[in-house]
Amino acid sequence: MTPHARKRNLPPDPAGPPLLHDLEGFYRTFFLPLVRRAVRRHGLSMEDAADVVQDAFILAVERLDASKNPKAWLYQVVDHMALNLMRKLRRRALLSARWNPRTPQEQPGRDAE
Amino acid sequence: MLTPATSLDGLLCRLGKRSAELVQESEPSSAVLRESGDLFRVLSALSWQDEFGEKSEMLRRFAFLCWRHSRFVGTEPEACHWLAEFDRSLRTASTERETLDYFFSLARSDRSPIVNRGLLSTWEDLFLATAFIRRFRNRAPKLVAEEAPWLLEQVNSLQSENPFAERDFLAADLAVSASGAFRHLGDRDLARRWEQTARGHAGRVRPRQVALELVLEYTQLANAVAEGKYLVVLGRWAALAGRCLAIGLEEQAAKFEIVACAALLRANRPIDAIRQLEPLGRNAAIRVNEELRAAVLILLGSAQTLAGGLGDVELTLKDAATLDFDRMGPLFRADFVWLLAELQRARGNENSALSSLLDARTGYERLGMKTQMADVDLVLGDVLLSLGRQEEARAHILAALPTIEDQRMVPQGLAALALLRESVRRRKPDSQALRELRELLQKRH
Numbered sequence: 001m002t003p004h005a006r007k008r009n010l011p012p013d014p015a016g017p018p019l020l021h022d023l024e025g026f027y028r029t030f031f032l033p034l035v036r037r038a039v040r041r042h043g044l045s046m047e048d049a050a051d052v053v054q055d056a057f058i059l060a061v062e063r064l065d066a067s068k069n070p071k072a073w074l075y076q077v078v079d080h081m082a083l084n085l086m087r088k089l090r091r092r093a094l095l096s097a098r099w100n101p102r103t104p105q106e107q108p109g110r111d112a113e
Numbered sequence: 114m115l116t117p118a119t120s121l122d123g124l125l126c127r128l129g130k131r132s133a134e135l136v137q138e139s140e141p142s143s144a145v146l147r148e149s150g151d152l153f154r155v156l157s158a159l160s161w162q163d164e165f166g167e168k169s170e171m172l173r174r175f176a177f178l179c180w181r182h183s184r185f186v187g188t189e190p191e192a193c194h195w196l197a198e199f200d201r202s203l204r205t206a207s208t209e210r211e212t213l214d215y216f217f218s219l220a221r222s223d224r225s226p227i228v229n230r231g232l233l234s235t236w237e238d239l240f241l242a243t244a245f246i247r248r249f250r251n252r253a254p255k256l257v258a259e260e261a262p263w264l265l266e267q268v269n270s271l272q273s274e275n276p277f278a279e280r281d282f283l284a285a286d287l288a289v290s291a292s293g294a295f296r297h298l299g300d301r302d303l304a305r306r307w308e309q310t311a312r313g314h315a316g317r318v319r320p321r322q323v324a325l326e327l328v329l330e331y332t333q334l335a336n337a338v339a340e341g342k343y344l345v346v347l348g349r350w351a352a353l354a355g356r357c358l359a360i361g362l363e364e365q366a367a368k369f370e371i372v373a374c375a376a377l378l379r380a381n382r383p384i385d386a387i388r389q390l391e392p393l394g395r396n397a398a399i400r401v402n403e404e405l406r407a408a409v410l411i412l413l414g415s416a417q418t419l420a421g422g423l424g425d426v427e428l429t430l431k432d433a434a435t436l437d438f439d440r441m442g443p444l445f446r447a448d449f450v451w452l453l454a455e456l457q458r459a460r461g462n463e464n465s466a467l468s469s470l471l472d473a474r475t476g477y478e479r480l481g482m483k484t485q486m487a488d489v490d491l492v493l494g495d496v497l498l499s500l501g502r503q504e505e506a507r508a509h510i511l512a513a514l515p516t517i518e519d520q521r522m523v524p525q526g527l528a529a530l531a532l533l534r535e536s537v538r539r540r541k542p543d544s545q546a547l548r549e550l551r552e553l554l555q556k557r558h
Contacts, residue, residue: 030164030165032122033164033165033167035126036125036126036167037165037170039126039129039130040130040133040170040171041133043134043137044132045135046126046130050453069211069215071208071216072208072212075165075208075209075212076212076232078230079231079232080231083230083231083234
């Protein structure tokens with residue numbers, strides 16, 4: 001194990017974090033593996049996983065600190081966003097089930113008499 | 114529309130998707146076991162430019178599924194095999210492992226519920242974290258002593274259902290890790306308490322896991338060696354090793370034999386220890402496991418030193434020098450350097466021995482291993498006395514006393530007294546030293 005020092009409360013750097021030199025190259029290399037991880041770990045569809053990973057890269061443009069571990073950072077961001085999306089999808093499904101009950105009189109396509 | 118760039122991408126996507134479906138299965142299933150095993154083998158044969166360590170992640174997923182289901186619908190050796198495969202895949206570097214590494218480096222106050230949820234939200238996550246801790250049992254006892262109890266709290270408090278009844282298994286495994294860590298750190302009381310905690314959880318594991326129970330027995334014997342109860346160990350190890358071999362656990366059987374040899378050595382029976390260690394070093398399970406091989410060689414070297422076979426010690430040290438101590442961790446390195454110091458001393462090379470002993474002491478200090486430090490301090494005291502450096506000798510002997518007292522290390526206490534008397538005898542009367550000696554003797558009686 002690489003010994004890590006305990007995080008210390010350092011003052012923020014006014015210049016901001018050093019950005020990744022080649023974000024586009026990083027994106028090309030890591031986009032699909034990150035999508036696959038989101039599918040594998042969180043059970044997302046490919047499309048939802050791709051949306052989550054794209055959002056993570058948008059965040060990376062602003063916040064990724066290239067001096068730390070960019071891959072691990074992206075991993076965690078993708079995981080958090082995927083969990084948030086799963087939570088949203090579950091809530092949506094619950095609400096949908098509550099507010100769109102399918103009783104025999106209300107089935108779509110049946111004319112009122 | 115997202116389309117994989119290559120057919121390999123497509124295959125990896127499908128494997129990942131299928132693994133996500135399989136992990137949702139909530140009933141033990143031989144079909145899942147079979148399919149997961151097949152997919153593990155398919156994946157093992159693939160290679161690609163893998164920037165994240167994705168392959169080892171996916172192998173871990175399938176190994177976990179195989180372990181989970183084989184506990185119920187497979188055999189115990191099968192479950193042990195898949196647990197070993199999971200642990201093996203964790204040795205490969207991956208971003209997932211780095212993320213865990215970073216997480217455990219965070220101060221507790223920085224581990225917000227959000228961070229926790231991201232990393233420890235499922236039983237599979239906790240299984241991975243438990244394996245991560247297990248990996249450091251012999252490498253970073255301070256880390257394990259801090260984190261195993263904390264992780265056990267997370268295991269106990271996870272609310273989600275676990276149809277595979279993994280909670281007690283994980284809790285027992287973490288408690289075993291904690292017991293070993295406290296033993297390495299020289300806290301025998303805590304080592305025993307965690308052993309009891311592990312027993313409590315292991316007793317509730319269903320289906321019953323003989324392998325886990327044998328790991329617990331090993332923990333008990335290792336704690337007994339630390340407490341000086343050698344006869345207990347020597348009376349029980351062979352039957353336990355036999356039980357391991359009966360279910361194909363050669364490595365665990367070898368560990369029982371190693372702990373028996375440690376007991377023989379501490380009981381001052383080096384010839385008996387050598388008689389067992391030499392063939393043990395040729396054991397197939399030992400040869401393929403670098404940590405076990407290191408443990409055998411270091412014990413063998415110590416036994417040979419005690420028995421006075423210096424030529425044999427040199428050969429053993431040469432064999433041990435081929436091991437990758439950087440990879441195995443600082444504990445093995447410190448043990449090896451201490452063995453080297455013993456040989457140097459036996460050859461009359463006091464100055465080289467002194468340098469090696471100080472190196473070993475630094476290693477144990479960094480690991481937080483108080484009892485090892487105390488032992489080395491006494492040897493340092495002895496060497497320094499023979500070099501005529503009484504003040505430094507006294508400093509090392511006195512540094513050992515708190516641990517000797519705290520951990521009730523009786524033979525070491527007697528050795529310390531003898532050394533202090535000798536240091537006083539070789540100097541002009543030193544009232545401070547005499548006062549300290551008197552206080553120590555008063556405490557003892």
